[in-house]
Amino acid sequence: GENVEQHPSTLSVQEGDSAVIKCTYSDSASNYFPWYKQELGKRPQLIIDIRSNVGEKKDQRIAVTLNKTAKHFSLHITETQPEDSAVYFCAARASGGSYIPTFGRGTSLIVHP
């Protein structure tokens, strides 16, 4: 089955800096890569996703890049703000089998004012 590795497990930045979270996946058939944000005590919520036919996608201060050859994808957050502090999960969904995404273990992002 799919295996998703996520790094780093903890990321601490100053307000205004950029943050980058990286994930690698094992199944070359994976074709959908969502990112979820989970604030403390809250439910995970989708913030951005990318499909395998696209190399990059942006939404205001967040962007996701995908390198299919290397089987890795990254979340980029620019001009970080304290409200970006949360746990971020990446996931990868294969185009066959169960079609159920496998999640990474999460990155705790802390933005210091």
Place this chain on the structure above:
Amino acid sequence: NAGVTQTPKFQVLKTGQSMTLQCAQDMNHNSMYWYRQDPGMGLRLIYYSASEGTTDKGEVPNGYNVSRLNKREFSLRLESAAPSQTSVYFCASSESRGLEAFFGQGTRLTVV
């Protein structure tokens, strides 16, 4: 529009007790899921239901059973709770398998 609703929000069980976690969605989604979240382990899939009438095991199904009661409802049952099942449980749904998932607010379960 409530989205995905889980009950209860908190529960304490004694070892060996049983309970059922309830989940309902009002988005007419086909697929529903149960995850457990433990520190440092991310979200691990317990069971899922790709469509009404079907259920399948996920990564960590041992000690759990599920029922897809109808299109809206998907319940998770612990027959004989163990301390290792202390966790936060999330129900989720999506329009089709594996795409954007909408999560419930979670159930914090403690087994003593």
